[in-house]
Amino acid sequence: MMFSPPKFKLAATDDENRGTKQTNEEGSSVSSRLSRTAPPAPRTGGRRAATLLVAFTLLASLATGYLGGYLGSGGYRNAGAVGDQDISRQKQIAANEGQLIAAIAKAVGPSVVSINVVAESGVSNDFFGFPVPSRQQSAAGTGIIISSEGVIVTNRHVVQAGTTDVSVTLSDGTELDDVTVLGRTNQNDNLDIAFLKVNDLKGKKLVPAEIGDSSKVQVGDTVVAIGNALGQFNNTVTSGIISGYGRSVVASGNGTAATAESLNDLFQTDAAINQGNSGGPLVNTDGQVIGINTAVSGEGQNIGFAIPINDVNGLIKQVLSTGKFERPYLGVRYIRLTPDAAKEYDLSVDRGAYVLPSVDPSQPSVLEGSPAANAGIRERDIITAINGKKINEANSLTSLVGQHSVGDTVKVTVLREGKQMTLNVKLAAMPQE
Numbered sequence: 126m127m128f129s130p131p132k133f134k135l136a137a138t139d140d141e142n143r144g145t146k147q148t149n150e151e152g153s154s155v156s157s158r159l160s161r162t163a164p165p166a167p168r169t170g171g172r173r174a175a176t177l178l179v180a181f182t183l184l185a186s187l188a189t190g191y192l193g194g195y196l197g198s199g200g201y202r203n204a205g206a207v208g209d210q211d212i213s214r215q216k217q218i219a220a221n222e223g224q225l226i227a228a229i230a231k232a233v234g235p236s237v238v239s240i241n242v243v244a245e246s247g248v249s250n251d252f253f254g255f256p257v258p259s260r261q262q263s264a265a266g267t268g269i270i271i272s273s274e275g276v277i278v279t280n281r282h283v284v285q286a287g288t289t290d291v292s293v294t295l296s297d298g299t300e301l302d303d304v305t306v307l308g309r310t311n312q313n314d315n316l317d318i319a320f321l322k323v324n325d326l327k328g329k330k331l332v333p334a335e336i337g338d339s340s341k342v343q344v345g346d347t348v349v350a351i352g353n354a355l356g357q358f359n360n361t362v363t364s365g366i367i368s369g370y371g372r373s374v375v376a377s378g379n380g381t382a383a384t385a386e387s388l389n390d391l392f393q394t395d396a397a398i399n400q401g402n403s404g405g406p407l408v409n410t411d412g413q414v415i416g417i418n419t420a421v422s423g424e425g426q427n428i429g430f431a432i433p434i435n436d437v438n439g440l441i442k443q444v445l446s447t448g449k450f451e452r453p454y455l456g457v458r459y460i461r462l463t464p465d466a467a468k469e470y471d472l473s474v475d476r477g478a479y480v481l482p483s484v485d486p487s488q489p490s491v492l493e494g495s496p497a498a499n500a501g502i503r504e505r506d507i508i509t510a511i512n513g514k515k516i517n518e519a520n521s522l523t524s525l526v527g528q529h530s531v532g533d534t535v536k537v538t539v540l541r542e543g544k545q546m547t548l549n550v551k552l553a554a555m556p557q558e
Contacts (some may be wrong), residue, residue, distance in 0.1 A: 179435060192516045214230060229349050230362045232412045235271045236334035237360055237405060239353035240283055240321075243290040267352040268293060268321060269414060272445055273331045275301075275323030278437065279294030279404030280419050281309040282389055284319045291321060296360050298330055308450020314555065315389045316452070316523065317419050318437055319404075320444050334406060336441070337413030338521045339433035342367055344391065350396040350418055351427070352405030365396030365427065372463055373517060374420055375432060390461070390521040391430040392416050398429030407431040436521075436527040443530040451531040453552040456495020458488065474540060478507040478522035500550040502539065509545075510538035526552070 198535050242264040266283030270276075275392035277293065284291060284306050292302040301323050307321035318448075346367045372391040390533070394407060398421045407416030416431030439453055454487040460466055467475035482504050483490040490504035491497050509516055511525035512535050529535055531554045 152208060172344075181404045202542055206385075226349055226362065226364050228410055229269060229410070229412050230351065230360075233334060233349075233351060233408050233414075234360050234362075234408060235332040237351045238268045238270060238277060238293040238295055239401075240266045240268050240279060240404065241292050241358040242278075242284055242288050244285065244287040253478075263351060265401050266403040267401065267418070268333050269334050269404070269406050269417065271333050271336070271441055273333055275326055275331060276307070276444060277321040277323065278441065279321060279416065280417065281312075281317045282313075283404045284309060284321065286312070289475060291324060292322070294359060295329060295331075299327065301325065301327060301329070307444060307448070308375045310452055311556070314452065315387050316527070317388055317432065318417070319438070319441060319523070320450050322448075335411075335413045336417040336434055336438070337409055337411065339415045340524070341413050341436040342370065342409070342433070344369060347410050348396055348415070349408045350394070350398055350405065350431075351408065352398070352418060353437040355401045356382075356401045361395040361399075361402075365394050368395050368428075369393040370433070371521065372430060372460075388420060388430070388432075388557070390433060390436060391419070392433055394429050395427040396429060397427060398431075402429075426454030433521075433524055435524045439527045439529045446530075451530055453526060453531045453533065454555040455502070455522070455526055455537075455550065455552070456492035456497040457508075458483075458490050459508070459522060461516075462507070472507065473543065474507060474509065476518075477507045477516045477540070480504050480506045480508065483516055495552050496553050500537065500546060500548045502537070502550075503541070505541075507540040508537055509540055512536050513538075520555050 133491075140443070145519070152375055172386045197482075200236035202360050223437070264285065266279060268277040268279040268283075283384055288306060290302075291304040291306060292300055293304055294300050303323065305324060307320040307322050310316050344367050347364065348367055349362060349364045351360055352363050353359045370390075370392050372393050373389045374391065375387050392407065394416075398418050401422075402418045403420075404413040405418045409415050415434050417434065417437065418429065418431045420430040422428035422430075440450070443449070443451055443453075457478075457480050460481050461470065462475055462477045462479050464475040466472075466479070470479060472479065480490050480502065491502055508522055511522070514520055514525055516522055516525065526535070529552055531552055534549055534551045537550050539546050539548055
């Protein structure tokens with residue numbers, strides 16, 4: 126839609142007419158007063174002088190009114206100029222925002238790839254009746270290049286179990302088809318992450334994305350999402366804000382309970398995220414990846430979710446340094462405390478990770494043989510900090526543990542029955558499927 130600027134000329138013209146009208150009324154009034162207060166003309170002589178005096182007074186009044194109208198119209202023209210400046214300033218702001226998003230897309234785009242996956246979908250019989258695995262394209266998603274050697278991070282549900290072939294397409298359209306799945310979190314893990322390795326770069330120089338710090342993200346921050354929308358439109362760019370954080374959702378690939386996954390500690394954003402965007406970056410205004418897009422609400426509008434990048438930092442460091450996928454974990458089932466949750470469970474603090482009491486023997490609060498169990502963490506403990514960093518709105522337990530690698534020993538601050546203690550926990554690798 127073309128913007129039509131206000132027509133200041135009409136307003137000024139209207140004011141000029143109004144000023145002239147005021148002048149005419151004022152002139153009539155002056156003329157009336159002069160007529161009433163002027164001494165009567167002598168019967169002999171002076172009549173010409175009196176007439177000239179009245180005429181002069183009228184002319185002076187008219188001139189004053191005209192000048193006032195002219196200055197008034199000039200004042201409105203000046204007001205119009207200020208309005209033009211405001212409009213220009215708003216246009217400049219909009220232009221700057223558009224240029225910023227374009228610059229982010231240009232800078233980050235080469236680090237984003239489209240992912241196509243072929244997986245076994247069962248067994249069928251060939252022409253001679255022999256059983257053979259069925260193969261079909263099962264998923265299309267997005268990935269983020271994190272090393273020039275070809276390491277890519279994406280979502281677990283993009284390269285699910287049963288994946289046989291993976292190929293990636295670079296932003297310039299080049300397809301790389303010699304790709305290995307380095308590893309993925311298991312189906313019961315609330316971190317929906319997988320890593321790929323491109324073995325043959327075909328002479329291409331890959332550009333790693335810059336990783337940011339998701340603990341600095343605040344509600345209202347501007348973000349940009351880039352991804353392979355609908356599995357057809359690679360490097361689609363959308364923008365929005367961070368709408369919330371610490372979200373927990375149950376997501377499903379096909380809407381069935383069999384594929385449902387519980388995901389915790391997510392950013393919520395109104396930047397449009399569609400099917401195929403999974404595994405793509407959520408980027409801040411510095412062009413840094415602060416999240417990995419993972420889910421979208423099928424019932425709401427512009428409600429998408431992304432994994433904070435700090436939850437994945439430990440894995441990224443481990444994969445890049447060792448080439449192996451090993452997920453560090455504590456081994457506890459917990460809820461992230463809020464004032465409402467603290468009130469519900471009658472707890473003395475409203476921030477931290479509350480190790481839930483077990484209600485199902487098959488799902489203990491502290492996993493047997495886990496690092497938490499070996500260190501003496503119990504159900505109903507409240508974990509308040511990792512290595513002195515408090516668990517709060519900006520830092521979840523998953524995020525703080527995710528900043529470390531397998532084999533690291535961390536100090537876990539625990540509140541138990543009102544008493545604070547510190548336990549040393551050596552992180553181990555989470556069992557994979």
